[in-house]
Structures are given as structure tokens and as C-alpha cells.
Amino acid sequence: MQKFVISEGRRRQLSVVAVATVFIVVAAVLAGLVARSINTLTTTADAIDDGRARHAAAGALQSLRKHLGATVRDNAYWDDAF
Helix, strand or coil, X not given: CCCCCXXXXXXXXXXXXXXXXXXXXXXXXXXXXXXXHHXXXXXHHHHHHHHHHHHHHHHHHHHHHHHHHHHHHHHHCCCCCC
């Protein structure tokens, strides 16, 4: 039987490739996690902002209706004395 022998230089080269591969995989996983976190944050912030905008628009419409109703009532009660 022949024994398979790896030279020291080849072993060092394989070690460097293995460490570089692990580093790249870890960096890719971390980049993916950061991208997912940013995506979640922006989606949540957009949803909160949309809710606040709907609430503000509803309040503005309610205020407009109230003021418009008061104006119409005021104009409806005018008579010749005014």
C-alpha cells in the first residue's frame, strides 16, 4: 500500500484556503443578517408611518367636516338683518 503524503507547503496552502473559506462564509452570513435586519426595520417603520398618516388624515377630515358644518349652519341662519 502506498501512503499518501502531503507536503508542508501544500498543507499550509490548504489551511489558508480553509480559513479564507470559513471567513467568507461567516462574512456572508453576517451580511445577510444585517440586510435582513435593515429590511425588517424599514418595513416596520413604513407600517408605523402609514398608520400615523392615516390617523392624521382622519383627524384632518373630521376637523374639516366640523368646520364646514359650522360654516354651513352659520350661513343658513343669516337673514336680512345681517
